[in-house]
Amino acid sequence: MSNAQWVITVGEGTCGIAAGAPEVTELLRKRFPEAEFKSVGCVGMCHREVMVEIADGEGKTYMWGNLNKKNLPKVIRFHRGEAALPKELLIRSSEHPEVEGGEYLTRQTRIALRNVGQLNPTSMAQYKARGGYAAIEKIIKNGMTPEDVIEEVKISKIRGRGGAGFPTATKWGFARGAPGDLKYLVCNGDEGDPGAFMDRSLLEGDPHSVLEGMLVAAYAIGASKGYAYIRAEYPLALKYFGMALEDARQAGYLGHNILGSHFDFDVKIKEGAGAFVCGEETALLASIEGDRGMPRLRPPFPAIKGLFGKPTIINNVETLANLPWIINNGGASYAAIGTEKSTGTKVFALAGAIARGGLVEVPMGVTIRHVLEKIGGGSATKRPLKAVQMGGPSGGCIPEHMFDTLIEYESINATGAIMGSGGMIVVDSKTCMVDLAKYFLQFTQNESCGKCTFCRIGTLRMKEILTRICDGEATLEEVDTLEEVARTVRTATLCGLGQTVANPVLTTLKYFRHEYIAHVQEKRCPSGVCKALIHHTIQNDKCSGCSICQRYCPVKAITGTVKQPDTWVIDQQVCINCGMCAEVCNPDAILAA
Amino acid sequence: MSTASLEAVVDPGKVQGWINAIGSDPSAAVPILQAIQTEYGYLPRKAMNLVVENTQINASQLYGVATFYAQFRLKPIGRHLIRVCHGTACHVQGADRLNTSLRHAMEIEDPKQDTASNGSYTLENVACIGCCSLAPVMVIDGQAYPSLKGADAQRELLKHAREHNEILAGHDAQE
Ligand SMILES: Cc1cc2nc3c(=O)[nH]c(=O)nc-3n(C[C@H](O)[C@H](O)[C@H](O)COP(=O)(O)O)c2cc1C
Ligand code: FES
Numbered sequence: 001m002s003n004a005q006w007v008i009t010v011g012e013g014t015c016g017i018a019a020g021a022p023e024v025t026e027l028l029r030k031r032f033p034e035a036e037f038k039s040v041g042c043v044g045m046c047h048r049e050v051m052v053e054i055a056d057g058e059g060k061t062y063m064w065g066n067l068n069k070k071n072l073p074k075v076i077r078f079h080r081g082e083a084a085l086p087k088e089l090l091i092r093s094s095e096h097p098e099v100e101g102g103e104y105l106t107r108q109t110r111i112a113l114r115n116v117g118q119l120n121p122t123s124m125a126q127y128k129a130r131g132g133y134a135a136i137e138k139i140i141k142n143g144m145t146p147e148d149v150i151e152e153v154k155i156s157k158i159r160g161r162g163g164a165g166f167p168t169a170t171k172w173g174f175a176r177g178a179p180g181d182l183k184y185l186v187c188n189g190d191e192g193d194p195g196a197f198m199d200r201s202l203l204e205g206d207p208h209s210v211l212e213g214m215l216v217a218a219y220a221i222g223a224s225k226g227y228a229y230i231r232a233e234y235p236l237a238l239k240y241f242g243m244a245l246e247d248a249r250q251a252g253y254l255g256h257n258i259l260g261s262h263f264d265f266d267v268k269i270k271e272g273a274g275a276f277v278c279g280e281e282t283a284l285l286a287s288i289e290g291d292r293g294m295p296r297l298r299p300p301f302p303a304i305k306g307l308f309g310k311p312t313i314i315n316n317v318e319t320l321a322n323l324p325w326i327i328n329n330g331g332a333s334y335a336a337i338g339t340e341k342s343t344g345t346k347v348f349a350l351a352g353a354i355a356r357g358g359l360v361e362v363p364m365g366v367t368i369r370h371v372l373e374k375i376g377g378g379s380a381t382k383r384p385l386k387a388v389q390m391g392g393p394s395g396g397c398i399p400e401h402m403f404d405t406l407i408e409y410e411s412i413n414a415t416g417a418i419m420g421s422g423g424m425i426v427v428d429s430k431t432c433m434v435d436l437a438k439y440f441l442q443f444t445q446n447e448s449c450g451k452c453t454f455c456r457i458g459t460l461r462m463k464e465i466l467t468r469i470c471d472g473e474a475t476l477e478e479v480d481t482l483e484e485v486a487r488t489v490r491t492a493t494l495c496g497l498g499q500t501v502a503n504p505v506l507t508t509l510k511y512f513r514h515e516y517i518a519h520v521q522e523k524r525c526p527s528g529v530c531k532a533l534i535h536h537t538i539q540n541d542k543c544s545g546c547s548i549c550q551r552y553c554p555v556k557a558i559t560g561t562v563k564q565p566d567t568w569v570i571d572q573q574v575c576i577n578c579g580m581c582a583e584v585c586n587p588d589a590i591l592a593a
Numbered sequence: 594m595s596t597a598s599l600e601a602v603v604d605p606g607k608v609q610g611w612i613n614a615i616g617s618d619p620s621a622a623v624p625i626l627q628a629i630q631t632e633y634g635y636l637p638r639k640a641m642n643l644v645v646e647n648t649q650i651n652a653s654q655l656y657g658v659a660t661f662y663a664q665f666r667l668k669p670i671g672r673h674l675i676r677v678c679h680g681t682a683c684h685v686q687g688a689d690r691l692n693t694s695l696r697h698a699m700e701i702e703d704p705k706q707d708t709a710s711n712g713s714y715t716l717e718n719v720a721c722i723g724c725c726s727l728a729p730v731m732v733i734d735g736q737a738y739p740s741l742k743g744a745d746a747q748r749e750l751l752k753h754a755r756e757h758n759e760i761l762a763g764h765d766a767q768e
Binding site: 014018046047191193196232233234235270274276291293350352389423425427431436440449554579580583 | 618619620621622623624626627650654657658661662663664665679680681682683684685686687689690693694697719720721722723724725726727728730735737738739742743744747
């Protein structure tokens with residue numbers, strides 16, 4: 001080791017911490033007491049957490065992944081020159097161009113995520129060093145009028161990233177034109193889709209970008225007060241966004257006469273309290289006002305009559321994070337990316353049966369297959385992929401044979417799914433599509449605010465029928481009833497929740513009707529998931545007689561003699577089909593069918 | 594120890610402190626309740642009454658809000674809180690098995706019960722904690738445990754119990 005200053009950078013976003021970053025850092029600090037340690041947000045390669053980059057101060061860099069207490073000594077010994085390169089842990093290195101684990105990142109186009117994982121989210125100085133707050137300075141110092149800002153955003157043709165895809169500039173125009181001295185700008189950080197984390201990564205990995213986006217939007221519509229509604233399940237996002245507000249206030253980017261202009265703006269944080277429907281804009285406003293988060297009938301639209309009765313614009317976190325880039329680089333540069341009607345990039349959160357799960361930002365117009373295979377690395381299991389669920393509970397599934405669909409609003413909508421806010425849950429042959437539809441209906445039935453009858457009763461009816469199908473108790477007529485209820489709920493409900501709640505049912509019926517039929521007619525769950533229709537049995541020819549299944553069976557249904565594979569059986573009278581045995585069985589000897 | 598003894602002793606001074614800090618108009622309802630729950634783990638009746646008496650928030654609004662949002666609990670919780678994620682990613686990767694194995698270790702059979710009868714742990718389902726690439730996930734007292742199998746969940750819980758001198762009914766021998 002030379003005397004040059006070593007720099008060790010650790011990814012300490014929520015997923016890095018969950019995967020064990022604090023432990024790894026502690027060990028590294030002990031071994032390299034002289035090194036400078038840096039903490040950055042989640043770069044989005046969640047499948048490689050814990051990630052650490054070690055730079056020796058002389059230009060040599062090594063990015064390591066999948067670190068834990070056990071394998072870390074290998075890396076430490078390597079850096080001390082005591083051991084060979086542990087290649088399996090290396091993601092990329094200046095010294096080893098042949099290792100290209102970084103393609104996950106290099107195949108992306110990062111605009112919204114431009115800083116995530118590149119800087120310490122709690123350091124305003126680092127944000128500024130990467131061009132932060134240049135957009136708001138440009139607006140004010142160049143004397144851009146609000147109309148100029150709206151025009152630039154109009155040229156970019158950016159559409160809201162919160163799900164609905166409404167043109168941002170158009171929406172702003174309504175609020176700009178609305179009469180009234182007091183207007184509000186609200187950042188929607190509720191991220192209700194269970195299984196998505198784009199907004200979390202932005203809020204905790206690059207809070208100043210979101211805040212600067214709020215400044216741009218507030219300036220454009222003439223808002224003097226702002227709220228950031230962030231869900232309580234994201235403690236780190238709440239903390240870092242709060243610190244960003246403090247720092248921005250200190251630096252004069254928030255408050256009165258920002259940068260010497262006549263522009264006043266400040267932001268309060270509102271912590272969400274766990275209600276999916278509060279992501280819907282009118283429900284979100286009701287929640288900020290202190291009420292139950294129940295949607296209101298539109299019109300009047302919030303842009304005219306919103307929070308506390310004042311003109312209000314609600315924008316999604318990712319929409320906001322794109323704005324500084326658009327102002328700095330010009331709307332035309334943004335519009336040059338993507339397709340005619342869907343410009344720019346979109347961030348997706350890849351999870352489920354995917355080899356490389358994490359955050360992905362791609363230009364609009366690439367195919368779903370490109371995202372799942374080229375970037376996501378395809379199936380994480382040996383089993384083939386079956387479908388991808390886009391848009392969470394409001395979205396739908398897209399089957400594998402349609403993975404060549406382009407990622408743009410119109411093409412995705414044509415499949416019956418929606419672009420949504422960016423959740424992509426990838427499933428393989430071991431996921432039952434009927435069970436998945438049931439899961440979503442359970443979720444939405446629970447989350448329906450209950451205000452309108454079709455949503456309140458319709459979701460319950462759909463959930464009941466889906467439960468009967470999964471239990472093997474339904475008839476074919478009920479499948480038709482399910483479809484009918486789904487179509488009715490879609491057209492007769494008040495808010496976006498009700499209008500989209502049937503999408504998971506309708507798309508699974510459209511693309512996987514055969515799975516429904518198998519449950520109803522053959523009383524069979526082809527994926528081996530629905531408990532009422534499966535039995536767990538031991539295939540003695542594959543069994544090794546290790547007894548691990550017995551130890552983990554919660555109901556003591558398994559008996560046998562150690563090292564005698566032929567003796568092992570599951571008592572069907574006792575078994576509750578929880579599947580714990582199949583999960584721990586090494587030789588994969590337990591069959592669920 | 595019974596769950597009855599988990600009832601919190603409410604300090605009126607503290608409740609008034611939150612009201613002073615947050616505000617007493619109707620829009621303060623959610624943050625005040627959040628402050629109360631952060632302190633006591635649930636919303637004690639006495640604290641709720643104090644809010645109604647000392648703010649412009651009336652009882653129907655306050656209870657309406659407290660029962661609408663999934664975050665709020667009206668019953669006391671155990672000494673430790675286990676939150677199992679049931680977001681989509683966790684669901685398709687076997688979150689149900691985490692509940693089965695944890696409930697078994699805590700010896701809870703009644704599906705409506707969520708706190709071990711000795712008051713040690715409370716089990717709660719949540720809708721996604723945002724590390725979906727590490728599914729399925731559970732969180733015990735704020736610390737996340739990633740990529741769990743059903744059996745791992747039980748093992749981590751047993752370890753946690755040992756470190757915190759808690760006894761798990763389903764595992765009296767603490768094997
Ligand atoms: C049930 C439901 C849930 C929603 N959840 C979210 C959410 O979590 N985050 C979000 O930004 N938008 C959500 N939306 C969309 C918002 O209503 C709104 O369209 C969006 O925040 C506007 O911002 P944008 O124009 O920048 O996309 C949801 C809509 C519905 C109907
Ligand atoms: S689905 Fe469990 S963490 Fe997101």
